[in-house]
Structure formats: C-alpha cells, structure tokens
C-alpha cells in the first residue's frame with residue numbers, strides 16, 4: 001500500500017490533533033468516565049467521521065485506508081476516542097451507506113458523516129456474541145410497522161446525547177429451510193420502548209459510550225428495514241470483515257504508541273547511574289515491541305490494499321485483527337513494565353493502554369473467532 005502525499009498529510013494532521021487536543025484531556029475523561037463531546041465535535045469538524053464516504057453524503061471522499069490511518073494516530077494516545085470514531089464510522093454509518101435506500105442515506109448520513117450524530121450497531125445479545133446467529137430479538141411484521149422486542153448487549157455509541165439511531169439485527173421470520181430469517185432495522189433514538197440502559201462499569205475504554213439496550217414493543221415504520229429482508233445477518237458479517245481492518249489499525253496505533261512512550265521514557269529514566277535504555281534487557285524489549293507494531297501495520301496495510309483493490313480480503317482482515325490486537329496487548333504489558341511504578345498510574349498513557357487493550361482481543365470477533373475464520377479460509 002503506497003502512502004501518497006494525501007495519506008501522509010492526513011497522518012500528520014491527525015497526529016498533531018491527537019497530541020495537542022486529545023492527549024491533554026484523555027486522563028480526565030478516563031478518570032471521570034465521561035464522554036469526550038468536545039473532542040468528538042472537533043473531530044467532526046475535521047471530517048474524521050466522513051473520511052470514507054462520498055461528498056454527496058457529507059463525507060470527505062476518501063477511503064477505508066484513510067480511516068484506518070487516522071485511527072492508528074488517534075489510538076496512539078487515546079483508545080476511547082479512537083473507538084468512538086471507529087464504531088461511529090465503520091459500524092454506525094457504514095451499514096446505512098452500504099445497504100440503505102437513497103432516502104435512508106439522505107436522512108441519516110449527513111449528520112453521521114459530520115460527527116453531529118453517532119449511530120450504534122446492535123448485533124451482540126446476552127445469549128448471542130460470537131454465535132451472532134443465535135439472535136433472539138424479534139421484529140414482527142405488523143402492517144406498516146415492525147414491532148421489536150428483545151435486548152442487545154455492549155453496544156458502542158448507543159447512549160450519547162447525540163446518538164441518532166441504532167441499527168439492530170432481529171429475527172423477522174423463518175426461512176424455507178427452517179433457519180431464522182434475520183434482518184436489520186434502523187431504530188431512531190427516542191422511539192417509545194427503546195431504552196439505552198445505564199452505561200457499563202468497564203475495565204477500560206472508560207470514555208467510550210457502551211450500553212445494554214432493551215426493546216419493549218418498539219414500533220418503527222416498515223421503511224426502516226435496512227437492505228433486503230432476510231439478508232441482515234450476512235450484511236452485518238460483511239460490515240464486520242471491513243471493521244476488522246479498522247480495529248487492526250487502531251490496535252497498531254496502540255502498539256506503536258507503547259513503543260514511542262517507552263523510547264522516550266527509557267532514554268530519560270536513570271537507574272544505577274545511566275538511562276535504563278542502556279540495559280540491553282530494556283532496549284531488546286523495546287525492539288521486540290517495534291517488531292510487533294511493524295508486523296501489525298504490515299498486516300493491516302495488506303488487508304486494506306486487497307479490500308480497496310476489490311480482491312478477497314477476509315483472511316487477511318482476520319490475520320490483521322488478531323496479530324494487531326495481540327501486539328497491542330503485549331506491547332502495553334511490556335511498556336508498563338518499562339515505566340515501573342509510573343506505568344501503573346492512570347495519568348500515564350501506557351497505564352491506560354494496559355487496561356484498554358484487552359478488549360481489542362475480544363470485540364468485533366474474539367481471537368478464537370479470527371482463528372475460526374482463518375481456518376475456514378484454509379478449507380479446514
């Protein structure tokens with residue numbers, strides 16, 4: 001994947017923004033578990049939520065690789081902010097752009113691509129995570145409406161004051177072969193019976209918005225069906241294939257951020273009369289971290305290149321997601337060790353990466369799910 005001048009300019013713009021605007025408020029939002037509305041507002045004005053969408057829907061006319069590069073830079077300093085953009089774009093707006101009617105795109109996308117609004121993607125349920133096909137939420141066809149009942153679990157960006165809607169999977173009938181017919185339906189915020197329950201108390205990603213959702217006789221118009229009836233599950237899975245590249249980019253940013261912080265710290269921190277970087281055990285540990293970050297980046301660049309070229313990229317996206325999330329987790333652990341006791345203090349970015357990184361091996365398909373997908377591509 002060639003880094004053109006445009007991509008390079010984007011990297012530098014987002015890097016400056018992350019350092020000057022995001023980093024100063026990260027520890028505060030993390031400690032207060034508060035959503036960074038002021039940062040989201042600025043990212044919206046910069047066009048980050050519109051990167052891979054055409055200008056006719058308020059987007060920047062870029063592509064998915066541009067989004068990935070931006071996520072890598074944001075995640076170096078703040079995973080909550082990065083995942084707010086990742087989920088907002090690739091899970092919130094993208095399903096509407098890919099599968100929506102012209103009316104749906106015109107109604108929802110301009111606010112989503114400008115960051116004035118956020119949308120959630122409701123696939124996971126209390127009894128359906130990795131096995132997403134076990135969806136139990138139902139949507140009953142009632143003349144000119146759908147009536148939705150059920151619950152969704154762990155839904156990102158679903159309960160902010162600017163959340164405009166959540167797109168959910170629901171069982172809308174039975175297929176001729178007896179399997180569930182799963183469709184996707186847009187549920188606008190504020191629809192009676194649709195509730196974003198109180199936010200979770202999470203281990204990390206404290207400034208990212210995550211809620212359980214409940215649906216009790218929620219009535220939405222028939223035209224809120226997104227895409228073809230019965231294609232909801234397949235459509236959501238294809239959204240997740242792309243999303244894995246974005247999450248891999250985010251995880252690469254974490255892995256690289258841990259390297260950058262460790263290089264800085266190890267050259268300054270003195271022990272036994274010299275900088276700790278002089279000890280080979282420390283410099284080798286950082287060299288290994290750099291190798292992991294580089295491998296993760298190469299993997300997501302490769303997956304993105306295949307996707308943009310219209311080639312099959314499922315296996316590469318799964319490899320990138322797995323390798324990068326493991327790199328993030330490993331680098332966060334080692335970077336914390338290099339920072340000693342300071343690495344255990346939440347004011348330090350490596351401490352937040354230590355808590356925040358674990359979810360990267362779980363969300364948008366666990367490591368085991370990635371292994372299943374890779375094995376399947378190998379015919380196993």
Ligand SMILES: Cc1cc2nc3c(=O)[nH]c(=O)nc-3n(C[C@H](O)[C@H](O)[C@H](O)COP(=O)(O)OP(=O)(O)OC[C@H]3O[C@@H](n4cnc5c(N)ncnc54)[C@H](O)[C@@H]3O)c2cc1C
Pocket residue numbers: 087091120121122123124128129130131153154155156157202205210359362363364365366367368369
């Ligand atoms: C902070 C956060 C944000 C999230 N955001 C969203 C969101 O916006 N939208 C959304 O829909 N979901 C979201 N999720 C849900 C997330 O995608 C799921 O948690 C994840 O897919 C795993 O599902 P589960 O938690 O039900 O675990 P389970 O599927 O129950 O898995 C438990 C364990 O069993 C393993 N396992 C399961 N099946 C197999 C198998 N066949 N072979 C081997 N091992 C297996 C898993 O790998 C895992 O280790 C979010 C989760 C969190 C924590």
